[in-house]
Amino acid sequence: MSGHPFNVLFLCTGNSARSVLAEGILRKDGAGRFSAFSAGSHPKGQVNPFALKVLGAYGYSTDGYKSKGWEEFAAPGAPVMDFVFTVCDSAAGETCPVWPGQADDGALGHRRPGCGGRKRY
Numbered sequence: 001m002s003g004h005p006f007n008v009l010f011l012c013t014g015n016s017a018r019s020v021l022a023e024g025i026l027r028k029d030g031a032g033r034f035s036a037f038s039a040g041s042h043p044k045g046q047v048n049p050f051a052l053k054v055l056g057a058y059g060y061s062t063d064g065y066k067s068k069g070w071e072e073f074a075a076p077g078a079p080v081m082d083f084v085f086t087v088c089d090s091a092a093g094e095t096c097p098v099w100p101g102q103a104d105d106g107a108l109g110h111r112r113p114g115c116g117g118r119k120r121y
Helices: 018-029 049-057
Strands: 006-012 035-038 083-085 105-108
Touching: 006 018, 018 035, 018 049
Parallel strands: 006 035, 006 083, 083 105
Antiparallel strands: none
């Protein structure tokens, strides 16, 4: 393992629930080994309150989350991502966001209307 935490970005279309849940879980469970982030290709503008309720119910922090666009992580000075995961499925026939560039990427197939799938691990 490298001497620094790996940067991990979780992407979906809206960045309102699943990508936020993944960010929250990895923030806590991967602390010191991973730095977790989330974003969306078409962010909803607010985090789903139920997602925050679920995080809190399982002992994860509910502070500091916002629905944001992936441009934030493509801008100069943004953290360089080591891994990028899409957390979508093909339920609605939309295209899942594809992160161009430097990171290893993968898609985790999870049913959620509003996001289309790519490959699955």
